[in-house]
Amino acid sequence: MTKVAFITGASSGLGAGLARHLALRGGYAVALAARRVQRLESLVQEIRGGGGTAVAYQCDVRDRAQVRTAVEAAGAELGPVDLMVANAGISGMTLAHDLDAQQVHDIMSTNFFGAVYAAEAVLPSMLARGSGHLVAVGSLTGYGGLPKTAAYSASKGALHNFFESLRVDLRDTGVDVTVITPGYVRTEMTEKNAHPMPLLVELDDAVALMVDAIAQRRKLLAFPRPLFGAVWFAQILPSRVYDWLASRIRREKRG
Numbered sequence: 001m002t003k004v005a006f007i008t009g010a011s012s013g014l015g016a017g018l019a020r021h022l023a024l025r026g027g028y029a030v031a032l033a034a035r036r037v038q039r040l041e042s043l044v045q046e047i048r049g050g051g052g053t054a055v056a057y058q059c060d061v062r063d064r065a066q067v068r069t070a071v072e073a074a075g076a077e078l079g080p081v082d083l084m085v086a087n088a089g090i091s092g093m094t095l096a097h098d099l100d101a102q103q104v105h106d107i108m109s110t111n112f113f114g115a116v117y118a119a120e121a122v123l124p125s126m127l128a129r130g131s132g133h134l135v136a137v138g139s140l141t142g143y144g145g146l147p148k149t150a151a152y153s154a155s156k157g158a159l160h161n162f163f164e165s166l167r168v169d170l171r172d173t174g175v176d177v178t179v180i181t182p183g184y185v186r187t188e189m190t191e192k193n194a195h196p197m198p199l200l201v202e203l204d205d206a207v208a209l210m211v212d213a214i215a216q217r218r219k220l221l222a223f224p225r226p227l228f229g230a231v232w233f234a235q236i237l238p239s240r241v242y243d244w245l246a247s248r249i250r251r252e253k254r255g
Contacts (some may be wrong), residue, residue, distance in 0.1 A: 184197035
Protein backbone atom coordinates (compact mmCIF):
# COMPACT_ATOMS: atom_id res chain seq x y z
CA MET A 1 0.00 0.00 0.00
CA THR A 2 1.33 3.44 -0.97
CA LYS A 3 2.27 5.63 1.95
CA VAL A 4 0.86 9.15 2.16
CA ALA A 5 2.87 12.25 3.09
CA PHE A 6 1.29 15.60 3.91
CA ILE A 7 3.62 18.60 3.60
CA THR A 8 2.81 22.13 4.71
CA GLY A 9 4.61 25.07 3.15
CA ALA A 10 5.08 22.98 0.01
CA SER A 11 4.94 25.72 -2.61
CA SER A 12 8.69 26.44 -2.56
CA GLY A 13 12.01 25.80 -0.86
CA LEU A 14 12.42 22.82 1.44
CA GLY A 15 8.75 21.88 1.24
CA ALA A 16 8.75 21.66 -2.55
CA GLY A 17 12.09 19.88 -2.56
CA LEU A 18 10.86 17.28 -0.09
CA ALA A 19 7.65 16.80 -2.08
CA ARG A 20 9.59 16.06 -5.27
CA HIS A 21 11.91 13.61 -3.57
CA LEU A 22 9.27 11.77 -1.54
CA ALA A 23 6.92 11.45 -4.52
CA LEU A 24 9.41 10.61 -7.28
CA ARG A 25 12.02 8.64 -5.34
CA GLY A 26 10.46 7.73 -2.02
CA GLY A 27 7.29 6.13 -3.34
CA TYR A 28 4.93 8.38 -1.36
CA ALA A 29 1.66 9.86 -2.55
CA VAL A 30 2.03 13.48 -1.47
CA ALA A 31 -0.56 16.00 -0.33
CA LEU A 32 0.77 19.53 -0.70
CA ALA A 33 -0.55 22.45 1.32
CA ALA A 34 0.27 26.15 1.10
CA ARG A 35 -1.34 29.52 0.47
CA ARG A 36 0.09 29.92 -3.05
CA VAL A 37 -2.16 27.46 -4.83
CA GLN A 38 -0.91 28.24 -8.35
CA ARG A 39 2.58 27.18 -7.35
CA LEU A 40 1.18 24.04 -5.74
CA GLU A 41 -0.72 23.13 -8.89
CA SER A 42 2.43 23.59 -10.96
CA LEU A 43 4.35 21.30 -8.61
CA VAL A 44 1.55 18.73 -8.73
CA GLN A 45 1.74 18.66 -12.53
CA GLU A 46 5.52 18.28 -12.37
CA ILE A 47 5.25 15.33 -9.99
CA ARG A 48 2.50 13.67 -11.96
CA GLY A 49 4.52 14.18 -15.14
CA GLY A 50 7.35 12.26 -13.48
CA GLY A 51 5.04 9.37 -12.62
CA GLY A 52 4.27 10.35 -9.03
CA THR A 53 1.01 10.94 -7.18
CA ALA A 54 0.28 14.39 -5.82
CA VAL A 55 -2.68 16.57 -4.84
CA ALA A 56 -2.77 20.21 -3.76
CA TYR A 57 -4.79 22.05 -1.12
CA GLN A 58 -4.82 25.79 -0.61
CA CYS A 59 -4.34 26.15 3.11
CA ASP A 60 -3.26 28.86 5.52
CA VAL A 61 -1.69 26.97 8.44
CA ARG A 62 -2.60 29.82 10.79
CA ASP A 63 -6.21 28.69 10.42
CA ARG A 64 -6.85 25.55 12.48
CA ALA A 65 -10.02 24.68 10.57
CA GLN A 66 -8.31 24.98 7.19
CA VAL A 67 -5.55 22.61 8.28
CA ARG A 68 -8.03 20.05 9.54
CA THR A 69 -10.13 20.31 6.38
CA ALA A 70 -7.08 19.83 4.13
CA VAL A 71 -5.92 16.78 6.08
CA GLU A 72 -9.40 15.26 5.94
CA ALA A 73 -9.58 15.89 2.18
CA ALA A 74 -6.18 14.25 1.70
CA GLY A 75 -7.33 11.26 3.71
CA ALA A 76 -10.42 10.88 1.55
CA GLU A 77 -8.46 11.23 -1.69
CA LEU A 78 -5.20 9.41 -0.94
CA GLY A 79 -5.71 7.54 2.31
CA PRO A 80 -4.65 8.13 5.92
CA VAL A 81 -1.58 10.32 6.39
CA ASP A 82 1.48 8.28 7.35
CA LEU A 83 3.97 11.17 7.36
CA MET A 84 3.18 14.74 8.39
CA VAL A 85 5.89 17.28 7.58
CA ALA A 86 5.15 20.57 9.38
CA ASN A 87 7.37 22.79 7.26
CA ALA A 88 5.46 26.04 6.73
CA GLY A 89 7.33 29.06 8.02
CA ILE A 90 7.93 32.76 7.60
CA SER A 91 10.72 35.01 8.82
CA GLY A 92 11.16 38.66 9.65
CA MET A 93 13.39 40.97 11.66
CA THR A 94 12.27 41.89 15.16
CA LEU A 95 13.43 45.39 16.09
CA ALA A 96 13.66 45.99 19.84
CA HIS A 97 13.35 49.77 19.45
CA ASP A 98 10.27 49.47 17.25
CA LEU A 99 8.65 46.32 18.61
CA ASP A 100 5.57 45.20 16.69
CA ALA A 101 3.56 42.64 18.65
CA GLN A 102 1.38 41.89 15.62
CA GLN A 103 4.43 40.82 13.63
CA VAL A 104 5.48 38.58 16.50
CA HIS A 105 1.98 37.09 16.59
CA ASP A 106 2.01 36.43 12.83
CA ILE A 107 5.37 34.65 12.97
CA MET A 108 4.35 32.55 15.97
CA SER A 109 1.00 31.72 14.36
CA THR A 110 2.65 30.37 11.22
CA ASN A 111 5.84 28.80 12.51
CA PHE A 112 4.59 27.36 15.78
CA PHE A 113 0.81 27.09 15.85
CA GLY A 114 0.71 26.03 12.20
CA ALA A 115 2.81 23.01 13.15
CA VAL A 116 0.67 22.32 16.22
CA TYR A 117 -2.48 22.36 14.07
CA ALA A 118 -0.84 19.96 11.61
CA ALA A 119 0.05 17.52 14.38
CA GLU A 120 -3.40 17.80 15.92
CA ALA A 121 -5.07 16.99 12.61
CA VAL A 122 -3.22 13.69 12.06
CA LEU A 123 -2.47 12.35 15.54
CA PRO A 124 -5.85 10.74 16.31
CA SER A 125 -5.70 8.61 13.16
CA MET A 126 -2.03 7.74 13.68
CA LEU A 127 -2.63 6.68 17.27
CA ALA A 128 -5.66 4.62 16.30
CA ARG A 129 -3.56 2.79 13.67
CA GLY A 130 -0.51 2.55 15.94
CA SER A 131 1.63 3.96 13.17
CA GLY A 132 2.78 7.36 11.93
CA HIS A 133 5.57 9.90 11.73
CA LEU A 134 5.57 13.58 12.65
CA VAL A 135 8.36 15.76 11.26
CA ALA A 136 8.80 19.36 12.44
CA VAL A 137 11.10 21.66 10.48
CA GLY A 138 12.67 24.14 12.85
CA SER A 139 15.91 26.11 12.68
CA LEU A 140 19.27 26.40 14.40
CA THR A 141 18.07 29.83 15.55
CA GLY A 142 15.70 28.00 17.88
CA TYR A 143 18.58 27.07 20.16
CA GLY A 144 19.10 30.63 21.37
CA GLY A 145 18.07 34.23 20.98
CA LEU A 146 20.01 35.80 18.12
CA PRO A 147 20.08 39.51 17.26
CA LYS A 148 17.01 40.93 15.53
CA THR A 149 15.33 37.51 15.35
CA ALA A 150 13.40 37.48 18.63
CA ALA A 151 10.11 36.35 17.08
CA TYR A 152 11.63 33.88 14.63
CA SER A 153 14.00 32.40 17.24
CA ALA A 154 11.14 32.12 19.74
CA SER A 155 8.86 30.41 17.23
CA LYS A 156 11.49 27.83 16.33
CA GLY A 157 12.49 27.28 19.95
CA ALA A 158 8.86 26.67 20.87
CA LEU A 159 8.51 24.29 17.92
CA HIS A 160 11.55 22.30 18.95
CA ASN A 161 10.49 21.98 22.59
CA PHE A 162 6.89 21.15 21.73
CA PHE A 163 7.75 18.31 19.38
CA GLU A 164 10.50 17.03 21.64
CA SER A 165 7.88 16.72 24.38
CA LEU A 166 5.51 14.97 21.99
CA ARG A 167 8.27 12.54 21.07
CA VAL A 168 8.66 11.53 24.71
CA ASP A 169 4.91 11.28 25.28
CA LEU A 170 4.43 9.17 22.13
CA ARG A 171 6.97 6.50 23.06
CA ASP A 172 5.68 2.98 22.46
CA THR A 173 2.66 4.20 20.49
CA GLY A 174 4.09 3.50 17.01
CA VAL A 175 4.15 7.23 16.23
CA ASP A 176 7.64 8.66 15.81
CA VAL A 177 8.72 12.31 15.95
CA THR A 178 11.64 13.91 14.12
CA VAL A 179 12.79 17.49 14.67
CA ILE A 180 14.91 18.97 11.88
CA THR A 181 16.86 22.16 12.59
CA PRO A 182 18.67 23.49 9.51
CA GLY A 183 21.02 26.42 9.37
CA TYR A 184 21.01 28.63 6.29
CA VAL A 185 19.66 26.89 3.17
CA ARG A 186 19.57 28.51 -0.26
CA THR A 187 15.85 29.22 -0.75
CA GLU A 188 13.60 32.14 -1.63
CA MET A 189 13.45 33.03 2.05
CA THR A 190 17.21 33.31 2.50
CA GLU A 191 17.73 35.11 -0.81
CA LYS A 192 16.19 38.16 0.87
CA ASN A 193 18.86 38.22 3.59
CA ALA A 194 21.38 41.02 3.36
CA HIS A 195 23.54 39.74 6.24
CA PRO A 196 26.23 37.03 6.04
CA MET A 197 24.96 33.43 5.97
CA PRO A 198 27.81 31.18 7.11
CA LEU A 199 27.99 27.63 5.77
CA LEU A 200 25.05 28.14 3.40
CA VAL A 201 23.69 24.75 2.32
CA GLU A 202 22.39 24.15 -1.20
CA LEU A 203 18.74 23.13 -1.37
CA ASP A 204 19.31 19.69 -2.91
CA ASP A 205 21.91 18.85 -0.27
CA ALA A 206 19.56 19.92 2.52
CA VAL A 207 16.70 17.86 1.09
CA ALA A 208 18.94 14.79 0.84
CA LEU A 209 19.89 15.11 4.52
CA MET A 210 16.26 15.56 5.53
CA VAL A 211 15.00 12.62 3.49
CA ASP A 212 17.65 10.39 5.04
CA ALA A 213 16.65 11.49 8.56
CA ILE A 214 13.00 10.83 7.77
CA ALA A 215 13.76 7.38 6.37
CA GLN A 216 15.76 6.50 9.51
CA ARG A 217 13.11 8.08 11.77
CA ARG A 218 15.84 9.96 13.56
CA LYS A 219 14.91 11.96 16.64
CA LEU A 220 16.92 15.01 15.60
CA LEU A 221 18.75 16.29 12.55
CA ALA A 222 20.75 19.52 12.96
CA PHE A 223 22.89 20.76 10.09
CA PRO A 224 25.40 21.86 9.01
CA ARG A 225 27.26 20.26 11.90
CA PRO A 226 29.94 22.95 12.34
CA LEU A 227 27.29 25.65 12.66
CA PHE A 228 25.24 23.50 15.04
CA GLY A 229 28.38 23.01 17.12
CA ALA A 230 28.94 26.75 17.24
CA VAL A 231 25.32 27.42 18.25
CA TRP A 232 25.45 24.75 20.94
CA PHE A 233 28.74 26.08 22.31
CA ALA A 234 27.38 29.63 22.41
CA GLN A 235 24.67 28.51 24.82
CA ILE A 236 27.18 27.37 27.45
CA LEU A 237 29.20 30.58 27.34
CA PRO A 238 28.92 33.09 30.18
CA SER A 239 26.19 35.62 29.44
CA ARG A 240 28.58 38.55 29.10
CA VAL A 241 30.67 36.65 26.53
CA TYR A 242 27.59 35.58 24.59
CA ASP A 243 26.21 39.13 24.61
CA TRP A 244 29.52 40.47 23.28
CA LEU A 245 29.59 37.94 20.45
CA ALA A 246 25.93 38.51 19.65
CA SER A 247 26.46 42.27 19.54
CA ARG A 248 29.05 41.77 16.81
CA ILE A 249 26.49 39.81 14.78
CA ARG A 250 23.96 42.57 15.41
CA ARG A 251 26.31 45.15 13.93
CA GLU A 252 26.72 42.97 10.82
CA LYS A 253 22.94 42.81 10.43
CA ARG A 254 22.43 46.54 10.94
CA GLY A 255 20.72 48.27 8.06
